[in-house]
Amino acid sequence: MTSTQAAPRGVDGAAPTGTSPTDAAHAPSPALAAVGYVARKLGLFALTLWAAVTVNFLLPRLMPGTPADAALAKLAQNGPVSEATKAAIEAQLGVPTGNIVEQYFAYLHQVVTLDFGISYTFYPQSVGELVSAALPYTLVLVGLVTVVAFVLGTLLGVLAAWKRGTWLDSVPTLVGSFLSAFPYFWTALLLLFFAGYVLRLFPTSGAYGPTATPNLSFEFFGDALYHGVLPALTILITSLGGWILGMRNTMISTLGDDYVTFAEANGLKPRTIALRYAARNAILPNLTSFGLALGGVVGGSILVEQVFGYPGIGYLLFNAVTNQDYPLMQALFLMITVSVLIANFLVDILYGVLDPRTRR
């Protein structure tokens, strides 16, 4: 993420300034405004969710060929395919029947009941089983690391803006912009090579040892943690820079605002001004980029999981794509999109809690 992209989405409104007490006087009752805000966001969320589900339905239909065509093309490489084989394959792969409207409603029914059929690659396991086995790993890995990276990056960004012009500014800014230019998979490859193969500090693949079985024991958690260090470190290293740069830039803008000068004139402690005044307002636009950047981190985690053979959603998606396992691919894409949508919705609600002005 470049500094321009991290520019506050808050530019929609004015840059965050202090709330003036007179504004609150002629606003409707706060409770009512809050309910209205949540209802509006909920409505938008539902609409976006529907649109994403529909995009997922349309994508394969806009593309040339069907899954059955792909499977038949594979077979045709070994010799001619008879009509009977063709019909059998089409029946097995569940080639959609009926017109597009009927297909759409059948698809919506699948989505609502979370029934995505059977995976081609991992036959006879159902897509649902595969996804729910992979989901916990990605959720814990990406969720935890993203929160750590956001908090750490924001703090470093505040420090860089506050100590502007010193080494506390230049070092994190330069290192941050260099690190955020690292491709996720390259950071992963380097860590894997040096910490995994050369130094043999960490395991080179998987989410747990070959002898362990997933259960709720203390031992298994330790093993899983040990396997998760390198993937987690990769995501942290690569995503940290964006947060530092984004926070630094918005913080520099808020530091120039009148209420900060006023607080300085009042003789408040520098620490109070930095954290309670400037950072408190600068974090708002960054929170919105948090929701959006989550999509990028989720995408990056696909590459990371592939390098480390980490059995999460990303690794599964990679396997689905390379094996042209369309039902699995479609379900995973929907899963990833919906998760990011939900995260964005939660961030929106949080934004409303932190910034009373948005509730009006």
Added chain:
Amino acid sequence: MTTSLPPTTAILRAPITPAGEAPSAWKVVARVASTVWSNGKARIGLIMLAVFVLLAIFAPLIAPYGASETGFERSADPSAAHWLGTTAAGEDVLSQLLYGAQISIFVGLVAGLLSTVIAVLIGLSWGYVRGFGADVINFIVNLFLVIPGLPLMIVIAAYLSGGGIGMIIIVVVVTGWAWGARVLRSQTQSLRSRDFITAAVFSGERPFRIVFREILPNMTSLIVGNFFGAATAAILAEAGLEFLGLGDSTVVSWGTMLFWAQNSNALLTGQWALLFAPGLCIALLATSLTLINFGVDGISNPRLREGTKK
């Protein structure tokens, strides 16, 4: 920027500058370039980018061997004949690296340019129209923003399997234009309420002309910044897709080099140069563009210029 309005009957064109004369395009370019160059970080970025572009252009002259020339010792360590060693297929790593620069720079340039053009067209008209149309565009842009880019790219690339660089560019542009459109729309909205736009409206100019001749020149820095941002994203996305083997894996690019390195177990054979070099080039090229953007930020926001105090 705001001038007192002369009687509307007296003017046919609204003045952009108080002098009444628009600065020539070359002057604008020269001024933008000198502002960017005056920033230390941006200067480093420009020099780095220039080196990469020169290496890419003159790759056929500089490279010691052909990009796909095989027949050397396989998986060799760095030596005098092969500075960065050879691949598992017996190709020279340094030569591949130099030719690979062509692909990355080409994809970054073309995809960055295309996404910027789309972002400008949609962002500006979206910022200028009001009412239901704006709401519809708002919804579409937000949808593109919120759908995670790489998974969408992977899925599209999977359906369009077998496409080459062209397919990758299309995928990157489709998933990458929305950020810019959003940023440019905000700026358009704030500019359209300025006096010089009101003057242009009263003088009877068509909306198309107002948007692209009156508003657009005032957003040069944002558009330039958006181009570098989009190019960075495109370079990283291209490398990521190639690394997953979703592009044409016979093309020699930094992404495919790493794809083959991983698939031929370069990790086990200990070929650090083969693993290190392509990724470092991607990172350095992307960093150069990010650094240039520090200078570009300074054009639009004087607070971010170097040497100014808060």
